[in-house]
Amino acid sequence: MFGLIDGNSFYCSCERAFDPKLRGVPLIVLSNNDGCAIARSREAKLAGVKMGDPWHLIKDKPGIKGVVDWRSSNYELYGDMSRRMYQVLEGGFPAVEPYSIDEMFLDMRGLNDLVGRSVAIRDEVRRVAKIPTCVGIGPTKTIAKLANGIAKDYHADTGVCDMSTPEQRAKLYRVTPLGEVWGMGGQSVKKLAKLGVETIADFVAMPAEEVRKNLTVTGMRTQAELQGRSCLQMAFAPPPKKMLAVTRNFGRTITDRVEMRQAVATYAETAGRRLRASGMVASAMQVFLMTNKFKPMWPQYNPQQTFAIEATADTMALIGAANRAMEHMWRDGFRYVKAGIILLDLHLPSAYPDSMFPTRDPKRSAVLMKMMDTLTDRHGRGAVRIASTAPEGGWSMRRQKLSPRYTTNADEMLEVRP
Amino acid sequence: MTYNGGNATGFPSPATIYLEAVIDLAQILDLRRPSRYPVRVMGGSLPPRGIAERDILVVDSALERAHDRVCVVMAAGEVFLAVLRRSGAHWRLVRGSGEDLPLADDTEVWGVVTAIVRESI
Numbered sequence: 001m002f003g004l005i006d007g008n009s010f011y012c013s014c015e016r017a018f019d020p021k022l023r024g025v026p027l028i029v030l031s032n033n034d035g036c037a038i039a040r041s042r043e044a045k046l047a048g049v050k051m052g053d054p055w056h057l058i059k060d061k062p063g064i065k066g067v068v069d070w071r072s073s074n075y076e077l078y079g080d081m082s083r084r085m086y087q088v089l090e091g092g093f094p095a096v097e098p099y100s101i102d103e104m105f106l107d108m109r110g111l112n113d114l115v116g117r118s119v120a121i122r123d124e125v126r127r128v129a130k131i132p133t134c135v136g137i138g139p140t141k142t143i144a145k146l147a148n149g150i151a152k153d154y155h156a157d158t159g160v161c162d163m164s165t166p167e168q169r170a171k172l173y174r175v176t177p178l179g180e181v182w183g184m185g186g187q188s189v190k191k192l193a194k195l196g197v198e199t200i201a202d203f204v205a206m207p208a209e210e211v212r213k214n215l216t217v218t219g220m221r222t223q224a225e226l227q228g229r230s231c232l233q234m235a236f237a238p239p240p241k242k243m244l245a246v247t248r249n250f251g252r253t254i255t256d257r258v259e260m261r262q263a264v265a266t267y268a269e270t271a272g273r274r275l276r277a278s279g280m281v282a283s284a285m286q287v288f289l290m291t292n293k294f295k296p297m298w299p300q301y302n303p304q305q306t307f308a309i310e311a312t313a314d315t316m317a318l319i320g321a322a323n324r325a326m327e328h329m330w331r332d333g334f335r336y337v338k339a340g341i342i343l344l345d346l347h348l349p350s351a352y353p354d355s356m357f358p359t360r361d362p363k364r365s366a367v368l369m370k371m372m373d374t375l376t377d378r379h380g381r382g383a384v385r386i387a388s389t390a391p392e393g394g395w396s397m398r399r400q401k402l403s404p405r406y407t408t409n410a411d412e413m414l415e416v417r418p
Numbered sequence: 419m420t421y422n423g424g425n426a427t428g429f430p431s432p433a434t435i436y437l438e439a440v441i442d443l444a445q446i447l448d449l450r451r452p453s454r455y456p457v458r459v460m461g462g463s464l465p466p467r468g469i470a471e472r473d474i475l476v477v478d479s480a481l482e483r484a485h486d487r488v489c490v491v492m493a494a495g496e497v498f499l500a501v502l503r504r505s506g507a508h509w510r511l512v513r514g515s516g517e518d519l520p521l522a523d524d525t526e527v528w529g530v531v532t533a534i535v536r537e538s539i
Contacts, residue, residue, distance in 0.1 A: 020492040020526075087452035128453045128480045130528075407455060413474065414455065416490050418462040418499045418514040 001114060001164055002144040003106035007085065007131045010102035011039035014081045015071050017130035018406045018414050026068040030055050031345060032283045032308050033398045034072055038345055044068050072399035075284045079306020080407045084129035092121045100243045101344060105141060118160045138163045141232040142225035145182045166228065173201040183222055188215050200226060246271045247340025254336045261323055267341045268322040272315035275343060276369055282343035283311045287325040290338040303329040314365045447533055453480035455529060457490060464499055464514045473536050477529035493525040
C-alpha cells in the first residue's frame with residue numbers, strides 16, 4: 001500500500017505557521033517579482049483568486065481589494081518546512097519518498113490500521129512541522145494520489161481518504177471525472193470523451209487493447225494502476241508538473257569538493273536540458289547533499305538549500321546558482337553519496353511578467369542554449385559543456401512583502417514577546 | 419580560504435589528524451530535529467525564568483505540555499511567552515505581566531521552551 005501526504009496550500013501554511021495574523025484570512029503567495037498567485041489558502045480560493053492570476057490585474061477588484069492578503073515567495077522558509085515535514089514522516093514510516101516540495105509518498109507495505117496511522121501522522125505533522133495536510137491511501141501510487149485529491153476536496157474534516165479496497169474504489173470511480181487522474185492530460189480526456197468514456201469507472205472498464213490504441217503504453221499503465229496493479233514502485237513516478245528533479249546516487253562516496261562541483265554542474269546541465277525541452281523556465285531551486293544514512297557510524301550531514309532564482313532555463317545560470325549553494329553547504333570530512341537539484345515553480349516564460357532588469361539577454365541566451373541542445377542531440381551528451389559558471393549576484397527581484405526567513409537566518413528568527 | 423592541514427609547506431602537517439570540526443552548538447541544542455525552532459525574545463524579559471530581552475530560546479513543538487513550563491503561545495494574532503499552569507483537568511497560561519488566561523480552543527501552544535542562548539553577557 002502507498003500513502004500520499006501533501007501540505008494544504010503549502011506555501012500559505014508555511015507563512016501561517018509563524019504569523020498568526022495570517023490565519024483564517026484569504027492569503028496568497030506570489031511568484032518571483034511579486035508576479036502571480038502560486039499558492040492560495042482555502043479562503044483565497046473562495047474569494048475567487050485563480051492559480052496563476054497576476055496580482056497587478058486582480059488586486060483592485062471588488063472582493064479582493066482589502067480582503068486578500070499576500071506574501072512574496074520565501075523559498076528558504078518553504079524548503080526548511082518541507083525538510084521538517086519529511087523528517088516527521090520518516091519517524092512514522094519505513095520509507096518516505098519526497099515527490100515535490102510539499103508532497104511525499106509513504107511506503108505502507110506490511111502495516112495495519114492505515115487510516116488510524118494516517119490520522120496520527122497527520123496530527124503529528126500539524127503539531128511538529130506546523131503544516132496541515134491530507135493523506136490518500138491506495139494499493140498503487142496513482143490511486144494514492146487520486147485519493148489524496150479526493151481527501152482534499154471532500155474530506156477536509158478528517159483529511160484522509162482510503163481507497164485501499166475495490167469496494168471503496170468502485171464507489172468513487174463512478175463519480176470522479178477522469179481529469180482528476182494523475183498523468184491524464186487534457187488531450188487524453190478529450191479523446192476518451194469522444195468514445196463515451198467520462199468517469200474513471202468507464203476508463204477502468206475499457207479493454208486494454210482499446211486503451212493502448214488511444215493512449216499508448218502510458219495509458220495502459222495508468223489503467224493498470226487504477227485497477228490496483230502497481231506499476232510504479234517507490235522511487236518511480238511521473239514527474240510532477242511544476243517541478244523537475246535531477247538527483248543521483250553517486251554509486252560511491254565523494255569526499256572532494258571539486259568532484260562535487262562537477263557532479264552538481266552535470267545535474268544542473270541535465271536539468272536545464274530537460275527544462276528547455278518542456279519549453280518552461282524555473283524560478284526557484286533546491287540543492288541538497290546527502291551522506292549515507294544506512295551507515296550510521298559515519299558522520300551524517302544532509303544539508304539542503306531552497307532559494308529563488310531569476311526565471312531562467314539557461315544552463316549557465318542554473319550551474320552558477322547550484323554551485324553557489326553547493327559551495328555554501330559543503331563541509332569537509334563527510335562521505336557524500338547523493339546530491340540533487342530540484343527546479344521549482346516551472347512555468348512558461350510568458351506566464352509571468354519578465355524581470356524588470358534581467359541580468360542575461362534572454363534572446364542571446366536562447367540562441368546559445370538552442371545551439372548547445374542541437375550539438376548535444378547530434379553528437380551526444382557532453383559534446384559541448386559549460387567551462388565556467390556564471391558570475392555571482394547582479395540580480396535583484398522585487399519582494400515587497402517577504403516574510404522573515406524564520407528558520408534559516410539568525411537575524412530573522414520569530415520574535416516572541418514576554 | 420580555511421586551513422585544512424594540507425601540505426602547504428611541502429609536507430602534510432602532523433597536526434592534521436587533530437583537526438576536528440569546531441564545537442557545534444546546533445548539535446548540542448539538537449536544532450536539526452524537525453521540532454526545534456529557535457526564536458528571539460523581543461520587547462521585554464521574564465526575569466523569574468532567567469529570560470532576558472534578545473535571548474534566543476530553543477522551542478520544541480513535539481514536547482508534551484507540562485505544568486510550570488515556559489511556552490510560546492499563538493492567540494488572537496499574537497505571539498507571546500507564557501507559563502503553563504495545570505489546575506485539575508484545565509490548563510491556564512500566566513504571562514509575565516501576571517495576566518492569567520484560560521487555554522482556549524483558538525489558543526495554540528506553539529512549542530515548549532527547552533533552552534536559553536545568550537549571545538553576550
